[in-house]
Amino acid sequence: MTPQSTFLIFAPIAKGRVEELRALLATMTLRPGLADPQNALVPFGRFDRLHVARLLVVEVDTWRDIQTAYGTPAEQFPAHLAFLGDIDGDRESFLAQLVELAGEGLRRIFSLCEGFRAEDDLLGWMRSKNVEEAANYVNTRGRTVLQVHEEDRLRRALAAELPAIVARIGEADGPRLHRELVAFVADEQRSGRLALTPEAPTPLGRRISGAADLIGVPLVLLMLSPVTVLAFPFLLLRLRQLERSDPEVLPRPDDTRLAWIAEFEDHDVTNPFSAAGDLKPGLFRRSATAFFLFLLGWSARHVFGRGYLTRVQSIHFARWVFFDKRRRVLFFSNYDGSLESYMDDFINKVAWGLNLVFSNGVGYPSTRFLLKGGAEQEAKFKRYLRNRHQATDVWYKAYPGLAAFDLAENTRVRRGLEKRPVGARALRHWLAGIRR
Structure with missing residues (x-):
């Protein structure tokens, strides 16, 4: 930290x-x-x-x-x-x-x-x-300031991609939606369009x-x-x-x-x-x-x-x-x-x-x-x-337009990406955080 x-x-x-x-x-x-x-x-x-x-x-x-x-x-x-x-x-x-x-x-x-x-x-x-x-x-x-900016870009990228994934596979299969989003972020990171810096010790x-x-x-x-x-x-x-x-x-x-x-x-x-x-x-x-x-x-x-x-x-x-x-x-x-x-x-x-x-x-x-x-x-x-x-x-x-609620939700979205939320209700809540 x-x-x-x-x-x-x-x-x-x-x-x-x-x-x-x-x-x-x-x-x-x-x-x-x-x-x-x-x-x-x-x-x-x-x-x-x-x-x-x-x-x-x-x-x-x-x-x-x-x-x-x-x-x-x-x-x-x-x-x-x-x-x-x-x-x-x-x-x-x-x-x-x-x-x-x-x-x-x-x-x-x-x-x-x-x-x-x-x-x-x-x-x-x-x-x-x-x-x-x-x-x-x-x-x-x-x-950190870096974390705030990276997590905001992550959430925006996920929000932009999610409708296309839903149109392709539907809304019902929450675990598959999660896998598709994880794969999307991995591709974005490999291409350099997204970065998620690990937390410093x-x-x-x-x-x-x-x-x-x-x-x-x-x-x-x-x-x-x-x-x-x-x-x-x-x-x-x-x-x-x-x-x-x-x-x-x-x-x-x-x-x-x-x-x-x-x-x-x-x-x-x-x-x-x-x-x-x-x-x-x-x-x-x-x-x-x-x-x-x-x-x-x-x-x-x-x-x-x-x-x-x-x-x-x-x-x-x-x-x-x-x-x-x-x-x-x-x-x-x-x-x-x-x-x-x-x-x-x-x-x-x-x-x-x-x-x-x-x-x-x-x-x-x-x-x-x-x-x-x-x-x-x-x-x-x-x-x-x-x-x-x-x-x-x-x-x-340093991050105009972002309330404390937004910062917390963006961190929750990132954590949900790294470790899939357990249960259908938790997944829906996580997806709602992306769409907000």
Whole structure:
């Protein structure tokens, strides 16, 4: 299995140059927010390991909520540039490839950031500005960009050939249909018209570290359980005190701003979502956020890496990142459908999961012992989220038009080709996947 990695270059924008940077980023797009894969600055289409990427100006204005909620002065956070992506393989070699193929364009972009000089080592500067995620979710770990494209071509070729085979031998004989399709694909592979690259073995180091992580984290939690049991009543009491006293701050989102953000969305079956906000003051809330994101990251690595995040199946990639000395959190995701359906999916299926992390943000709808309330209050939760929504200036996806469902079905078609589905019903289901 090929491991996936991430990168996030996060740098303050030079004073007074935000609009200049936005104008430069706009030259990278076909429509507002939608990247031109062959744009002159960062030609995303030349990077065969890159699943999704985005560049955006992060302007956090929720710091005012701290003043409103707690009556204490809050430090304004300067506008930052975020450049992030999800890739196959390791980050180091990909950053080196970025410098090789898009060095001049990146220098033009980063020249509008504080502290970047023309003579700087570009690779070294990007390394120094890279921010590690607190938690990262991949829909299907090990599924590469190459695999996605090959399986999509396979399914399309089978769909084009199937009617001719059915016309020749009929629909009733499922096993024979399967044999005919297998023979067709073998011919296509011999002629070079189709390729199905075998899955690469997982690197030994990654297997060892993965096994250690899988076993080690539960083991440490088990060892700490006596202390946790003793501390739990006091932590629960403190949590409930904070839940009763922390105010909701849910101003009506600015309609003009929402309309402007909407211009950057709905250009594909998949959309990007970018958000940033402040954590509630105090060690308890920051520690709770760090702990729950740690558990979420572990679960995403070992439990939720096969097509679903709890019961939500529409997310391709998602990431949670601390910044500004862990006083604030960035959230990025790539999801299928509209933002409204995305929010509804989470509210209806995993509101408690949203509460565990997002309830530690300033102004969040009130919760009861974290699990109840919060995101269950639909109108309040949507208002909270929209107030933290950031416009994604440039967004790239390596396989436009393909939803997470399509990727899963294409893999199922390939596996059914390699090993015939057992039973007439399973064969019909497999053929339906080809025809869709």
